[in-house]
Amino acid sequence: MHREPSDRLFDRLRRAIDDEEPQSLDAIRAEVAAIGLDPEAVTTRGLALFDTFLKRQRALQARRRLDAVRAAIADFRTGAETSIEGAKRRISEALAAGGGDLAIQANYQKLTSIEPEDILSLNDDVALLDFIERFEEPTTP
Amino acid sequence: MNQIVSRAAVGAARRIVSSFGVADPSEIDVEAWAYEQGAVVTNAPLRGASGRLVRRGGRGIIRVDSSITLEGQKRFCVAHELGHFLLHARREPIAACEPETMLFWYRARPDEPEANEFAAELLMPEDLFRSRCSRGPLTLEGIEALAADFRTTLTATAARYVEIGPHVCALVVSRAGQIHWFRAGGDFRFRLRSNRTPVGSVTCAADFFKRGVTGKQVDDVPATEWLEDGRIEPGWTLRELLVPMPSYGSALSLLWIVPGSALDRFEDDEP
Numbered sequence: 250m251h252r253e254p255s256d257r258l259f260d261r262l263r264r265a266i267d268d269e270e271p272q273s274l275d276a277i278r279a280e281v282a283a284i285g286l287d288p289e290a291v292t293t294r295g296l297a298l299f300d301t302f303l304k305r306q307r308a309l310q311a312r313r314r315l316d317a318v319r320a321a322i323a324d325f326r327t328g329a330e331t332s333i334e335g336a337k338r339r340i341s342e343a344l345a346a347g348g349g350d351l352a353i354q355a356n357y358q359k360l361t362s363i364e365p366e367d368i369l370s371l372n373d374d375v376a377l378l379d380f381i382e383r384f385e386e387p388t389t390p
Numbered sequence: 391m392n393q394i395v396s397r398a399a400v401g402a403a404r405r406i407v408s409s410f411g412v413a414d415p416s417e418i419d420v421e422a423w424a425y426e427q428g429a430v431v432t433n434a435p436l437r438g439a440s441g442r443l444v445r446r447g448g449r450g451i452i453r454v455d456s457s458i459t460l461e462g463q464k465r466f467c468v469a470h471e472l473g474h475f476l477l478h479a480r481r482e483p484i485a486a487c488e489p490e491t492m493l494f495w496y497r498a499r500p501d502e503p504e505a506n507e508f509a510a511e512l513l514m515p516e517d518l519f520r521s522r523c524s525r526g527p528l529t530l531e532g533i534e535a536l537a538a539d540f541r542t543t544l545t546a547t548a549a550r551y552v553e554i555g556p557h558v559c560a561l562v563v564s565r566a567g568q569i570h571w572f573r574a575g576g577d578f579r580f581r582l583r584s585n586r587t588p589v590g591s592v593t594c595a596a597d598f599f600k601r602g603v604t605g606k607q608v609d610d611v612p613a614t615e616w617l618e619d620g621r622i623e624p625g626w627t628l629r630e631l632l633v634p635m636p637s638y639g640s641a642l643s644l645l646w647i648v649p650g651s652a653l654d655r656f657e658d659d660e661p
Binding site for chain 2: 300303304305307308311312314315318322340343344346356359364366371373374375377382
C-alpha cells in the first residue's frame, strides 16, 4: 500500500513522542526534513490546526456557558413589584452604576415619559441583570 | 452611490467572528457570542419595539420581542442590539429599537446604520458570504438559498448581496407603491429614483401593488422605470427580480445590470 508523506511523518512523530529520551527541536526538524517535508510549512500548518481547534473549543464553551445561564434564568422569578413609582426608583438606582444622586435623578427623569407596562418590563430586566451578576460571581476571579 | 461603511462596526464584528473561527454559517451562534460579550438575550413581550437593550457597565440584557417568530428577524435584532452594546456605550442605559431602525440605511438616529453594519458583518461575514455567492446569473432562488444558509431575512440577505455579491445590482424596497428605501452596490453607477417617489408603472413592483402576489417576479424593465439618470437612453433595460412581501405590504426589487446589456456596456465605456 502506498503511504503518503504525512503517514510517515505521523509514524516518526509517534516514535519521537514514545521515545524515553526526548529529542531536541533540531532533531525533530531534521527528521521532518529527512522525509522530504518543509519543517517550517509543517509547523505553520500545525499551528493553524491548533488555532482552529482552540477557536472551536471557545465556541463550544460559549454555547455551554449560555446554556448554563439559560438554565439558571429558567428558575428566575422577578420580584412582585407592582408599584410604578417603586419600579422607577429601583431602575434609576440600578442603572446609575455608581454615578451618584445626579445620575439617579437623571435616570428617573427619563423614565417619566415611559408607559407603566414598559416600566414594569424594564424593572424585570434590571432584576435579571442583578440575578446574572450574582450567577456569575463565583466564577469571577 | 454606496453609503460609507463604518469601519468600527465592521471591525468589531470581524473580531468576534475571527475569535470563534467560523468555517460555516451554521456555526454563527449569535446568542452565545452575545453572552460572551456580556449581554444575555431574552425573549419577552415588547410594545412598539423589536428589541431593547438595558445595560449596566459591561453587562446587558437584550430583550427581543417575543412576537417575532421569524428566525432571521430575531437573529438580526440580537445582532443589531449587540452592535449598540459594543459600539455605543455612550448611549443611554436603556435603548429600544423600533422595527424601522433595523432597515438598512434608515437614519432616524445616526447610531442605527452602524448597528446594522455590525449585524450584517456578524451574521453574514464577508469572506464566508462571498464564497457562497454563485457567480452564475442572479436568481431569487440564489438569494433564498443564501438566506437559508445564513439564517437571515431575505431583506438583510439581499442588501448584503448587493453590497458584496459578484453582480452589479441594487435593492429597492417599496411600500404602498412608493420607494421606501434603497441600497446600491459600490459599482452600481447609476442614480436610483429617490425615496417616496412612486415605483415605475411597468415594473414588477408596480404589478405587485396593483394585483398582489400573482404579479410578475422576474422581468427586463426599462431602466428609466427605476433610474433617474440623464445618461440613460430609451430602450435600455435592467432585470428586476421581485420578492413580494404581502404581509408587510411591501416588495423587494433586486435590480440587476445584466452583463453585456447596454447599461453594462455603458459602464465599460466610462473613463
